[in-house]
Amino acid sequence: MSTGQEDLELNEMMRYFSGLKRTAAATGSFVLRTAAKYWLLLTAAVILSAGAGWYKARHQRPYYDVRMSCSFNDNHQKIFGEMLARVNTLLQTGSRKEAAQLLDLSEEEAGRIASLEGKTLTQGKLEDDFSDARLPFYVDARVYDRELIPVLEQHVLKYLNGNDLSSRELAHKRQKWQDRIIFYKTQLLKLDSLKEAMRQSYTIPHGAQWLPEPDAAVVHVYKLSDSLAFQLEDVEYYNSHYETVSKVYGFAAADHPVTPSAGIAAVRYGLAGLLIMWILLILMEASRAIPRKPVV
Secondary structure, X not given: OHHHHHHHHHHHHHHHHHHHHHHHHHHHHHHHHHHHHOHHHHHHHHHHHHXXXXXXXXXXXXXXXXXXXXXXXXXXXXXXXXXXXHHHHHHHOOOHHHHHHHHOOOHHHHOOEEEEEEEOOOOOEHHHOOOOOOOOEEEEEEEOOHHHHHHHHHHHHHHHHXXXXXXXXXXXXXXXXXXHHHXXXXXXXXXXXXXXXXXXXXXXXXXXOOOOOOXXXXXXXXXXXXXXXXXXXXXXXXXXXXXXXXXXXXXXXXXXXXXXXXXXXXXXXXXHHHXXXXXXXXXXXXXXXXXXXXXX
């Protein structure tokens, strides 16, 4: 019984593969007939597409691709991605004046920037990242002038740190830090006066070979003074160096620019033109082969 069932399944499988083989053969034959029928159009599509690719590559300016890594302390990385995407859209659409205003550059300097994009660590678009992980991100730029790279780095950081939300939060933090600095300095002055009074009242007994053990209160005052001094140093450092977006490492350009290869561009465009034209012709022939019902 089981042998008969297995034979039936085997026969069904053989018929399936046989039908699949006939379908593939018919499809291949149809494609080859279409290519033979329209070889002139296919050749023209390849030549025109390859020529367009060659022309574009020959007239494309040499460029530098550079990357900067940034970390951030406040806000969400999507905000910075949208800010960079806004500039990139203006650059791609030729709106140099508006892009220059956002980056605080001259219009001529903005014209030497081809693109500016934010990327996640996994190379995704930063503006599409909704994760809550506070991870570093990349700023990728393509520029035509090597001398512009250090200037662009400074202005990109300034632009990312200059949004209204970051500015308000930073102003609030700085006010709190200033208040803490004033508090620590006031307390340290009081402790310094107290330590001076303790020093003046501290006497060494005549003829003593060892210094007496200091009182617990004296030790506490000196420890408290040291602790406040360390806290003051930390707050002053944050007040002076804190930024919403900080540079991990900056743009670094190669010694020589990237020059687009006209040959590679011609091959890519030629193959793309061939594929598109072939698909269009196959669809056209297939639509003709479909029988149409007569109109009554």
